Each structure stands twice: as C-alpha cells, then as structure tokens.
Amino acid sequence: MTETPFTIGTRGSPLALAQAHMVATALEKAHGWPEGSVEIKAVKTSGDRIQDRPLAEVGGKALWTKELDLALLAGETHCSVHSMKDVESERPETLAIAAMLPRADIRDRLIGADSIAALSAGARVGTSSPRRAAQLQRLRPDLQIHSIRGNVDTRLAKLAAGDVDATLLAAAGLDRLGRADVGSPIELDEMLPAPAQGAIGIECRSDDLRTAELLRAIDHAETHLAVLAERAFTRALGGTCHSPIAASARVDGKEIDFACELLSEDGGEHLARAIRFAAGNLEAPALLARQMLAEAPASIRRLFEGG
Numbered sequence: 001m002t003e004t005p006f007t008i009g010t011r012g013s014p015l016a017l018a019q020a021h022m023v024a025t026a027l028e029k030a031h032g033w034p035e036g037s038v039e040i041k042a043v044k045t046s047g048d049r050i051q052d053r054p055l056a057e058v059g060g061k062a063l064w065t066k067e068l069d070l071a072l073l074a075g076e077t078h079c080s081v082h083s084m085k086d087v088e089s090e091r092p093e094t095l096a097i098a099a100m101l102p103r104a105d106i107r108d109r110l111i112g113a114d115s116i117a118a119l120s121a122g123a124r125v126g127t128s129s130p131r132r133a134a135q136l137q138r139l140r141p142d143l144q145i146h147s148i149r150g151n152v153d154t155r156l157a158k159l160a161a162g163d164v165d166a167t168l169l170a171a172a173g174l175d176r177l178g179r180a181d182v183g184s185p186i187e188l189d190e191m192l193p194a195p196a197q198g199a200i201g202i203e204c205r206s207d208d209l210r211t212a213e214l215l216r217a218i219d220h221a222e223t224h225l226a227v228l229a230e231r232a233f234t235r236a237l238g239g240t241c242h243s244p245i246a247a248s249a250r251v252d253g254k255e256i257d258f259a260c261e262l263l264s265e266d267g268g269e270h271l272a273r274a275i276r277f278a279a280g281n282l283e284a285p286a287l288l289a290r291q292m293l294a295e296a297p298a299s300i301r302r303l304f305e306g307g
C-alpha cells in the first residue's frame with residue numbers, strides 16, 4: 001500500500017479514459033492496491049480543443065501532451081497515460097516513459113468495405129492521417145481522400161451519416177472501446193501501421209524514482225523494446241505523427257524484425273525496407289532512417305526535418 005493516493009493524468013476522450021483505466025487496473029493488481037484506489041484525472045489538450053481543422057495543418061508538436069506534461073510537472077498527477085503513437089519522438093528531459101502495457105493488435109481496420117480492393121471506384125475515404133492517405137492512394141489512386149477528425153465514435157458517426165464511404169481506424173482503439181466487431185483488418189504486407197500504433201505508454205517525472213519503480217512493475221519489456229526501435233526511426237527522420245511514415249518492429253528472441261515505409265504525400269513515391277537487428281540497438285533503426293532519407297526522392301525528403 002502507498003500512503004498517498006496515486007493519480008493518473010489522461011486525455012478525456014473515451015479511448016484515452018479506457019486506456020487510463022487499463023493502467024489503473026494493472027497498477028492496482030501489481031501492487032495489491034484496493035480496486036478503484038488509483039485516481040484518474042482527465043486533462044483537455046490542444047489536440048482535443050481544436051476540432052475544426054486537420055491537425056497536420058495546425059502544426060506544432062505536443063498537441064496531445066503539453067497540458068498533461070504541465071499537470072505532471074506541477075505535481076498534480078504522478079504519471080500520464082498516452083497512446084504512444086501520439087507522443088512526439090522528442091520528449092523533455094524532465095519526463096521519462098517508464099512503462100508500456102502489452103501491445104494490442106497493431107493493424108488498421110477498414111470500415112465500410114471488406115478490403116481495400118473491394119472499395120468501389122472513386123470511393124470517398126475519410127482519414128486525416130497523412131500515412132493512411134498516402135498508403136491508400138498508392139494502392140488505389142482512384143480513391144478520394146476526405147479529411148475527417150474527431151474521436152473514434154465521431155468518425156464512425158460520420159461514416160454512418162454518409163459523409164464518407166469508408167474509413168480506417170486502428171484496431172487497438174476499436175478493440176479497447178468494445179468495438180472488436182467493427183471493420184476488416186488490413187494485413188501488414190498491404191498496409192504497415194504508424195510507428196508505435198497499439199502501444200500504451202506511461203510517463204512520469206524523470207526525478208520521481210518512486211513512481212518510476214511502481215510503473216516498472218507493469219512494464220512489458222517486449223513492447224517497450226519494439227516501440228523504442230520504432231520511435232528511434234521516427235526521431236532520426238525528424239518525423240511527426242503528421243508525416244507519412246509507417247514502421248513495425250517485432251521482437252523475435254534477442255532480435256527485432258523491423259519493417260518500414262516512407263511515402264510522398266500522394267503516395268506516388270514510396271521507399272520500403274525490412275531489416276533485422278539486435279533488440280535494444282536503437283542506432284540501427286536511426287541509421288536506416290538516415291540512409292533512407294539520403295536515398296529518398298525530393299518529394300519524400302522535403303516532408304522530414306532530418307532530410
């Protein structure tokens with residue numbers, strides 16, 4: 001038992017709250033704390049407030065994290081729970097990702113058709129992800145990409161209302177919201193997911209060793225190693241969640257199978273690689289990123305700060 005109550009900071013979307021509850025339950029179980037004793041505090045982030053524009057257009061980093069970081073640094077919370085996919089690859093030194101929960105299904109699911117090939121000619125697909133837009137247009141140049149924003153439920157409602165014919169969402173988010181029945185999974189050889197998709201991370205203050213220790217008890221080492229490799233790749237590119245980057249690392253024994261892809265905005269150009277390296281070697285994916293940038297056509301290179 002701890003003397004002080006333990007407080008988790010999270011965004012207030014249904015998915016963020018579901019993820020914060022997963023972390024609270026894992027901590028209570030790991031430490032024998034009473035059920036419901038971990039407090040969950042919802043914090044509104046810039047990303048939540050700005051609903052009328054694609055975030056890639058708003059620009060700026062830390063759209064999903066800034067307000068959570070401030071609450072954490074002010075001591076109002078012990079840790080923040082994040083979808084690792086939304087966490088910038090460069091974080092303040094005052095904060096540390098101390099743990100990750102076991103990763104969920106990393107694939108995207110297509111909702112509105114059984115497969116990408118089955119989408120009707122010229123179908124309108126709603127997504128505000130530059131990666132999904134580029135990958136879809138590469139596979140199906142006839143598709144019309146429509147920018148849609150909002151949380152998972154809002155996007156499904158826009159699809160149901162006929163604003164678009166189909167949309168792509170992360171399987172992990174759908175599953176955590178109890179929507180395991182929605183959509184058809186897209187296999188990784190057809191569409192690689194975003195770096196860190198499906199992973200939930202827990203961040204605390206770098207100098208808060210007690211919390212770091214408490215969080216270590218729920219860390220899933222394999223997920224952590226894989227996501228660190230994907231983030232090292234993104235960081236070396238100078239990429240953000242607004243860049244058309246896909247990457248997937250899979251731990252296999254002491255090694256990691258790493259696959260990645262960079263695309264131009266319209267998917268007209270793409271560069272894909274698959275390599276294997278020792279788990280924990282973060283220089284290998286970073287080196288690969290630099291090599292790919294050096295080889296990439298200008299239409300891809302100009303999308304990355306490292307290029």
Ligand SMILES: NCc1[nH]cc(CCC(=O)O)c1CC(=O)O
Pocket residue numbers: 083084085086152168169170171172173174196197198199200
């Ligand atoms: N950018 C929004 C976001 N951030 C994390 C997830 C899903 C959960 C995850 O990937 O862990 C989603 C929704 C989506 O892409 O469908």
